[in-house]
Amino acid sequence: MINDPNGRATSVRSILDGRLVRSGNTILEASSTVSLVVSVEKRVIVDTGSPTDLKLLQEALRAASVRPDEVDIVVNTHLHMDHIGGNSLFPSARFYAHQLENPPPGTIRVSEGFELLPGVELVLTPGHTAGSISVLVLADRRYAICGDAIPTRANVENHVPPSININPRLALKSMDSLEASADVIVPGHEAPFEVAR
Secondary structure, eight states: OEEOTTSOEEEEEEEEOOEEEEETTEEEEEEOOEEEEEESSOEEEEOOOOGGGHHHHHHHHHHTTOOGGGOOEEEOSSOOHHHHTTGGGOTTOEEEEEGGGOOOTTOEEEOSOEEEETTEEEEEOOSSSTTOEEEEEESSSEEEEEETTSOSHHHHHTTOOOSSOSOHHHHHHHHHHHHHHOSEEEESSSOOEEOOO
């Protein structure tokens, strides 16, 4: 956790690590990582997992001592069902997504760089989808909560784009940018990992 000069504090953690089950090139099962960003001002959830994981998400929130109605903001990195399946659990939250994702009414549509909170920025990281966004957080270290801009650690280690993408070159550019800007990557479908320097 880090305190800024104005006394605010920010922490980041994955409360539910995502998963991706494949058979060859076929994805059999997918559910996104769910991250919790806490500042003095707000509680933010980034992605909400698959609809089949609602019970797991509720348990993860209880373990983090956060009630769903205490969550102020939900950021959807993109609008695939395995990243938005738990959105309905957060009745008091404001929802954010990129305008290129054609979000539903009531969602706050963002475009390019956008400061969500002090030390918390939403950035466009296209490639998986046109409107994929990532969340950069300055806490005890620099975190990049990537959604499917970086679905797994293997994408970084092998320098390969997400298998589902609209443009592999664009996806790699986004991935490289995230890796360069972070100390810790929170991938879309696995536990967080430290960036090798």
